[in-house]
Amino acid sequence: MADLADVSPQLSETKRLNLFERYLTVWVGLCMVLGVSFGRLAPETTRLLRRIEFGEGSQVNLPIAVLIWLMIIPMMMKVDFTSIRNVGRRPKGLLVTLFVNWLVKPFSMALLAWLFFRHFFAGWISAGEASQYIAGTIILAAAPCTAMVFVWSHLTDGDPAYTLVQVSVNDLIMLFLFAPIVRFLVSGASSLHVPFGVLLYSVLTFIVIPLTVGTLLRRWLIHRHGRNWFEQALLPRFAPVTISALLATLVFIFAFQAENITTRYFHVVLIAIPILLQVYLNASLAYGLMRWLRVPYGVAAPGALIGASNFFELAVATAIALFGPGSGAALATVVGVLVEVPVMLSVCAACNRTRHWFPALPAHQVCGSRLQPRQESPPATSS
DSSP states (O other), X not given: OOOHXXXXXXXXXXXOOOHHHHTHHHXXXXXXXXXXXXXXXXXXXXXXXXXXXXXXXXXXXXXXXXXXXXXXXXXXXXXXXXXXXXXXXXXXXXXXXXXXXIIIHHHHHHHHHHHIIIIITTTTSOHHHHHHHHHHHHHHHTSBOOSHHHHHHHHTTOOHHHHHHHHHHHHHHHHHHHHHHHHHHHTTTOXXXXXXXXXXXXXXXXXXXXXXXXXXXXXXXHHHHOHHIIIIIIGGGGHHHHHHHHHHHHHHHHHHTHHHHHHOHHHHHHHHHHHHHHXXXXXXXXXXHHHHTTOOHHHHHXXXXXXXXXXXXXXXXHHHHHHOTTSHHHHHHHHHHHHHHHHHHHHHHHHHHTGGGSOOOOGGGOSSOTTSOOOOOOOOOOO
């Protein structure tokens, strides 16, 4: 019988995107049109929906929070938390992720934003608009991705448990470094105070709640029906739910920012340029470091994706809380949403095409993978 370490690359390469995943860029474009149209045609309803918060003063929108739960909980249910201890045997991937996210990403974004908005685009935008756009792009870059990275990891066959650890550690660090980094980098553009409550509610909403629900559901369903039924029959049914929740989330975000998008469309193009450069710069850096350190592909791909993507829900909420929904800073974070999906799909495609650059993940070290050899739990008998 072939060793599982030898079989895993072949199994990974047979993965194909489903209809939703293959045309996700098209769906995002449709969501943008639908959201902007709704925001412009039904402004009162849009304002009402935007005022529904997870907690008073939290700036976390409850409808978006529910959709994020539907997107993340199925991802959390895939993770076997008993295997997270194996991540300690492979710390290099986590260290690269932290290096790129906290020592490179916000500072490179600040530099690119300063160059483009203060110099290259100075003839098209005012000094006040430049300050706002610099602030918004820094807020965007200083918030590492939380929810969407599980979707990107899935599309690249990333190790779900290792991805969870990378995301969780980033979110813990974000509690302490997000505000100081933003204050420091934006000090030349505007006076900024980041409310701790926004961060606290965001982490509670987008990490603690879905993680707890997903873990409890996994344990209960495996106990009731067995691991084989849970992994082979139940989990695949959640794929359409996850993608649908993502698209609905985008509709809400575009609806909330419809006026900004439609009245400053040329500025949207200008803002997108440094954001795109920053995304590809950090993804390439993280992926290159992973290859240089011979990190397994299942760790390297999610690491590159975390380094490239952003926690846009938190960034949008923070920018609105600090500068208002009609501000240039809020617009800059929304542009991050506009470019996020198509750009990250291109990064996913690049990772899938280059998986042969990396060593295979030994079977005995796979964290929560479907390839990990384990004893199947027999279905529980009805009492």
